[in-house]
Amino acid sequence: RKEVEQDPGPFNVPEGATVAFNCTYSNSASQSFFWYRQDCRKEPKLLMSVYSSGNEDGRFTAQLNRASQYISLLIRDSKLSDSATYLCVVRVAYSGAGSYQLTFGKGTKLSVIP
Amino acid sequence: DTGVSQDPRHKITKRGQNVTFRCDPISEHNRLYWYRQTLGQGPEFLTYFQNEAQLEKSRLLSDRFSAERPKGSFSTLEIQRTEQGDSAMYLCASSPRERASYEQYFGPGTRLTVT
Numbered sequence: 001r002k003e004v005e006q007d008p009g010p011f012n013v014p015e016g017a018t019v020a021f022n023c024t025y026s027n028s029a030s031q032s033f034f035w036y037r038q039d040c041r042k043e044p045k046l047l048m049s050v051y052s053s054g055n056e057d058g059r060f061t062a063q064l065n066r067a068s069q070y071i072s073l074l075i076r077d078s079k080l081s082d083s084a085t086y087l088c089v090v091r092v093a094y095s096g097a098g099s100y101q102l103t104f105g106k107g108t109k110l111s112v113i114p
Numbered sequence: 115d116t117g118v119s120q121d122p123r124h125k126i127t128k129r130g131q132n133v134t135f136r137c138d139p140i141s142e143h144n145r146l147y148w149y150r151q152t153l154g155q156g157p158e159f160l161t162y163f164q165n166e167a168q169l170e171k172s173r174l175l176s177d178r179f180s181a182e183r184p185k186g187s188f189s190t191l192e193i194q195r196t197e198q199g200d201s202a203m204y205l206c207a208s209s210p211r212e213r214a215s216y217e218q219y220f221g222p223g224t225r226l227t228v229t
Binding site for chain 2 (some may be wrong): 004031032034042043044045046049087089091099100101102103104105106107
């Protein structure tokens with residue numbers, strides 16, 4: 001079983017739509033959670049960290065459910081510039097709090113169409 | 115530009131040759147990471163440095179791969195006797211020294227093609 005699983009998409013949505021991505025992780029020792037976005041042939045860019053209480057940054061809302069080992073990302077009022085691959089990322093504390101390696105999902109591709 | 119920089123951006127090499135990549139982290143970031151990404155996959159962790167100490171290595175990092183960060187600033191990743199399966203994007207990331215900061219900031223990557 002993959003450590004981080006995402007629906008690969010593609011999600012094709014019209015401008016202005018609301019779209020939600022889901023992600024599940026398998027390791028209950030996961031301690032930190034993030035969403036990154038990656039444009040074609042570019043590096044991943046941090047979109048937002050995900051906190052236990054849920055958090056919002058403008059049109060983006062992230063939720064974490066530790067009991068179900070599930071992370072979500074909601075994008076409201078989609079823009080053409082939101083077209084990218086969205087990577088779900090976790091940090092597993094393999095050796096207490098000292099592990100810094102990130103584990104990435106394969107990503108969910110979003111295309112926002114005019 | 116004060117982001118993570120990587121050099122070269124592209125490298126084409128023949129199977130069996132050695133290659134070396136360089137990463138310059140964001141200034142004053144003491145943690146530096148190397149990842150590898152192939153088409154359709156997310157980045158996979160290779161190794162991590164805190165200052166000059168290499169603290170974590172993935173099982174993906176075979177004996178042909180070696181990474182260094184001798185002065186705790188820039189880092190190099192060397193691949194010896196390259197194989198076609200080494201073709202990938204090699205990404206470097208860095209993060210600040212604050213203990214609770216696990217966010218990582220990526221450079222543009224070095225795209226390696228082994229022919």
